[in-house]
Amino acid sequence: MVLVYAESPGGQFKKSAFEAVTYGKKVAGLLGTSCVAVVLGANASGAGELGRYGASRVVQVADAALDHFDSQVYAAVLSAAARELQAGVLILNHTSGGKSIAGRLAVRLQAGLVSGVNGLPVASGTELRVKKSVFSGKAVAEYAIVSPVKILSLTGNAVRPEAMGQPVAVEPLAVPVPAARVSVKSVKTIEGRVPLPEAEVVVSAGRGMKDPANWGIVEDLAAALEATTACSRPVADSEWRPHHEHVGQTGIAIRPNLYIAIGISGAIQHLAGVNNSKVIVVINKDPEAPFFKAADYGVVGDLFDVVPRLTEAVRKFKAAH
Amino acid sequence: MKILVCISQTPDTTAKISFTPDGASFNPAGVQFIMNPYDEWYALVRACEIREAGGGTVVALNVGPAANEVTIRKALAIGADEAVRIDADPSSAAFVAKQVAEYAKAENFDLIFLGKETIDYNGSEVGAMVAEHLDLPYISNASQLHLNGNAATLERDIEGGVEVLEVALPLVLSAAKGMAEQRIPNMRGIMMARSKPLKVVPPVALDEPVKTIGFTLPPAKAGVRLVDPEQMDELVRLLHEEAKVI
Ligand SMILES: Cc1cc2nc3c(=O)[nH]c(=O)nc-3n(C[C@H](O)[C@H](O)[C@H](O)COP(=O)(O)OP(=O)(O)OC[C@H]3O[C@@H](n4cnc5c(N)ncnc54)[C@H](O)[C@@H]3O)c2cc1C
Numbered sequence: 016m017v018l019v020y021a022e023s024p025g026g027q028f029k030k031s032a033f034e035a036v037t038y039g040k041k042v043a044g045l046l047g048t049s050c051v052a053v054v055l056g057a058n059a060s061g062a063g064e065l066g067r068y069g070a071s072r073v074v075q076v077a078d079a080a081l082d083h084f085d086s087q088v089y090a091a092v093l094s095a096a097a098r099e100l101q102a103g104v105l106i107l108n109h110t111s112g113g114k115s116i117a118g119r120l121a122v123r124l125q126a127g128l129v130s131g132v133n134g135l136p137v138a139s140g141t142e143l144r145v146k147k148s149v150f151s152g153k154a155v156a157e158y159a160i161v162s163p164v165k166i167l168s169l170t171g172n173a174v175r176p177e178a179m180g181q182p183v184a185v186e187p188l189a190v191p192v193p194a195a196r197v198s199v200k201s202v203k204t205i206e207g208r209v210p211l212p213e214a215e216v217v218v219s220a221g222r223g224m225k226d227p228a229n230w231g232i233v234e235d236l237a238a239a240l241e242a243t244t245a246c247s248r249p250v251a252d253s254e255w256r257p258h259h260e261h262v263g264q265t266g267i268a269i270r271p272n273l274y275i276a277i278g279i280s281g282a283i284q285h286l287a288g289v290n291n292s293k294v295i296v297v298i299n300k301d302p303e304a305p306f307f308k309a310a311d312y313g314v315v316g317d318l319f320d321v322v323p324r325l326t327e328a329v330r331k332f333k334a335a336h
Numbered sequence: 337m338k339i340l341v342c343i344s345q346t347p348d349t350t351a352k353i354s355f356t357p358d359g360a361s362f363n364p365a366g367v368q369f370i371m372n373p374y375d376e377w378y379a380l381v382r383a384c385e386i387r388e389a390g391g392g393t394v395v396a397l398n399v400g401p402a403a404n405e406v407t408i409r410k411a412l413a414i415g416a417d418e419a420v421r422i423d424a425d426p427s428s429a430a431f432v433a434k435q436v437a438e439y440a441k442a443e444n445f446d447l448i449f450l451g452k453e454t455i456d457y458n459g460s461e462v463g464a465m466v467a468e469h470l471d472l473p474y475i476s477n478a479s480q481l482h483l484n485g486n487a488a489t490l491e492r493d494i495e496g497g498v499e500v501l502e503v504a505l506p507l508v509l510s511a512a513k514g515m516a517e518q519r520i521p522n523m524r525g526i527m528m529a530r531s532k533p534l535k536v537v538p539p540v541a542l543d544e545p546v547k548t549i550g551f552t553l554p555p556a557k558a559g560v561r562l563v564d565p566e567q568m569d570e571l572v573r574l575l576h577e578e579a580k581v582i
């Protein structure tokens with residue numbers, strides 16, 4: 016059986032959970048088995064909806080102690096659930112939560128873990144072979160998980176949530192919940208758009224913008240596309256933009272469907288965080304800018320002319336569709 | 337305060353990545369290696385700051401072959417007091433975590449620092465594994481750490497925000513941007529590093545649950561399609577009809 020941990024930070028299921036269940040259902044199909052989703056916390060409501068994405072059963076450990084995240088507690092509960100339900104494959108998201116618990120589960124269940132996968136595995140005898148992107152997107156590695164229990168964590172935006180079933184009744188699951196040692200004092204959320212790791216469209220700008228006061232044209236384009244904004248590192252370092260917008264090797268790695276880079280040269284450390292994007296558009300006045308080599312579409316021109324024109328074109332398109 | 341900092345060695349980001357002809361392993365020929373930036377800039381520097389403020393010892397640990405000693409000496413030059421090298425090829429996250437945990441078990445560290453991920457295999461796996469082996473709390477992607485006696489206050493980057501946490505030492509944490517500012521080793525540090533202790537420890541065995549089959553290069557991009565800067569409607573049309581992303 017394939018067990019999917021459907022995460023619900025703050026009691027909400029987000030796209031990541033639907034992606035993981037969709038992926039779990041496909042893995043279960045490959046292995047000729049079923050896909051079960053497990054949900055942690057008392058206030059995660061609407062868990063039965065996970066059935067739509069392919070979970071044939073949804074079990075919930077509805078203990079209020081799980082409404083706050085502590086990797087140690089979550090790993091203890093999830094490994095107990097995996098044992099109880101005799102899971103052969105465990106699937107998590109490669110998110111901040113998943114990264115904190117996947118390694119713990121691997122130790123507890125003596126399971127092989129491959130984290131950050133973006134495609135389906137292949138079964139080969141008792142092994143599971145799976146690929147992932149390594150060296151910041153510069154290569155692909157293939158691994159064989161040889162242990163009886165196998166764990167995969169799925170990169171965000173790698174799989175599209177698909178409707179493959181019906182909502183199901185949520186079954187309670189009783190497993191011991193140890194006391195937490197970490198206490199969550201508060202959560203500061205960034206208001207506004209979809210968080211960068213989850214965004215499907217990202218509009219990003221660099222030092223070519225010259226001055227933070229010029230960001231209005233970037234914001235306008237992002238608003239027209241319903242996109243999340245990002246920036247290059249020097250822009251965040253000089254406090255032109257908030258640090259949470261910094262993408263690249265030392266910032267956040269993202270893989271949106273569309274990444275629009277405005278006045279960014281395309282240094283290798285920047286590319287390391289964005290070159291897994293499905294489609295890259297580069298706007299730069301320098302035809303020799305290295306970013307054009309990594310781009311799908313390019314516009315050679317002055318961003319102060321091109322960006323407002325692109326925003327206009329997008330608005331026109333959105334109005335017509 | 338006894339602090340352990342796990343440091344790994346990775347190819348420089350600008351290195352050209354290639355593999356042995358059979359595709360089975362990474363080809364290190366001609367590659368410049370560096371200390372993993374998260375380990376160096378954030379974990380190690382914050383560990384040194386904490387020792388400077390409250391006393392104690394910072395131990396830098398690497399699982400790797402003798403060739404890694406250049407990187408280990410750099411950690412000593414930046415400010416670690418002593419170093420340990422577990423003499424083995426770091427074949428997997430499970431293997432590395434087992435070595436770190438085995439060493440740390442007997443040493444009673446108050447804090448165990450890692451980087452949020454290595455920039456080569458991009459796993460973010462080792463920290464959680466170490467914490468589980470040692471039955472300790474683990475805070476991943478920590479961008480702030482403040483201590484008040486035995487109590488730690490941390491900030492952890494999560495999707496779309498920051499969590500503020502409290503936990504008592506000992507604990508394991510992985511460091512992200514924000515934790516500290518990069519330090520460049522000075523001449524005095526480099527000189528002192530030469531005489532600081534670097535202990536070599538044999539590895540413990542592990543039945544590897546994951547085996548590496550091999551590597552390939554990703555398919556090359558088709559090449560950029562240039563659109564006239566006056567023709568932004570055309571770009572939008574391409575993004576809609578051809579790329580199907582809007
Ligand atoms: C270890 C390490 C880690 C790093 N990590 C990161 C990281 O995570 N993320 C990151 O982004 N960087 C990172 N960097 C920095 C990186 O090497 C580059 O310095 C940085 O990405 C450059 O930012 P930029 O493209 O905004 O600026 P620049 O390189 O200055 O490029 C500005 C671009 O704007 C164009 N331009 C200027 N004016 C106009 C105009 N009017 N119209 C159109 N185009 C215009 C120019 O042609 C140029 O290509 C790292 C560096 C190191 C050494």
Ligand SMILES: Nc1ncnc2c1ncn2[C@@H]1O[C@H](COP(=O)(O)O)[C@@H](O)[C@H]1O
Nearest residue numbers: 342344399450451453454459460461462
């Ligand atoms: N060979 C190694 N020796 C010591 N520490 C390591 C080694 N490999 C990884 N680490 C630590 O584990 C962190 C996360 O690595 P990873 O799980 O591979 O992304 C790194 O930032 C280091 O702190």
